[in-house]
Amino acid sequence: MTEAKMLEKKIWSTVLNEELDLLIYLPPTFSPLSKYPFFLVQDGKDYFQFGKLARFADELVESKTIQEAIFVGIPYKTVEDRRAKYHPDGAQNEAYIRFLAHELVPYIEANYPTYHMGASRFLMGDSLGASVSLKAALKYPHTFGNAILHSPLVNEELMTLAEKANPALVKIFHVIGSEETEVPTTDDNVANFLEPNLALHTILEARGFDYYFQEFEGKHRWKYWQPFVKEALQFMLDKEQFATEDMTV
Numbered sequence: 001m002t003e004a005k006m007l008e009k010k011i012w013s014t015v016l017n018e019e020l021d022l023l024i025y026l027p028p029t030f031s032p033l034s035k036y037p038f039f040l041v042q043d044g045k046d047y048f049q050f051g052k053l054a055r056f057a058d059e060l061v062e063s064k065t066i067q068e069a070i071f072v073g074i075p076y077k078t079v080e081d082r083r084a085k086y087h088p089d090g091a092q093n094e095a096y097i098r099f100l101a102h103e104l105v106p107y108i109e110a111n112y113p114t115y116h117m118g119a120s121r122f123l124m125g126d127s128l129g130a131s132v133s134l135k136a137a138l139k140y141p142h143t144f145g146n147a148i149l150h151s152p153l154v155n156e157e158l159m160t161l162a163e164k165a166n167p168a169l170v171k172i173f174h175v176i177g178s179e180e181t182e183v184p185t186t187d188d189n190v191a192n193f194l195e196p197n198l199a200l201h202t203i204l205e206a207r208g209f210d211y212y213f214q215e216f217e218g219k220h221r222w223k224y225w226q227p228f229v230k231e232a233l234q235f236m237l238d239k240e241q242f243a244t245e246d247m248t249v
Contacts, residue, residue: 015099023073037069037120042129044073050222051229066237086128097136118145126150141169148173148232150225154196162203171210173232177218
């Protein structure tokens, strides 16, 4: 099997007034003559290193289980930088979401052959990275039609957005651990992640989103999230999903 390519790029964000690093995975049989769905992955380096994202994608493509896709990892610079951009109340949260929708999406679509539609664009993240992924998808559902959430921090704002969003526009993969009741946070506090996630689950299920949910036995750790990276790809990247759209997009 041909090896996938991993590219390191940089992008200047006018919205954030800074340069950001990108880790871009191109699938094994990548061709500029084909079109691909793409993922914007928060905590990008962690997903490739601890989540085994590239390995799982390669395995599932080789077994013809999923559609090939492009994965764009966005590493965070520091713990403080991550909180400022990813936390729903973070100082740069709104600007970061605008960067994703108005700068990063156009950059990827200008440089790589992709489907230009919300259903073929995916957001992925763990913890705070899941929070910003969900918020971006709910605020920009025509831009991002899919969100993968590994144990997000959930607050009232996210639940309100979920209650108001059009469930026909966003597909969601959502997991949370049964032992995530006392999670140390980056502001030196301890938070109960489980209870708000179960409340969010109730809202998403009741509103009729295309939705996968599982409460796994485990804690707020990559050890427990890793298997659900593979599960998420299988749920999101239906092998036939884009085949009928290839000639019309």
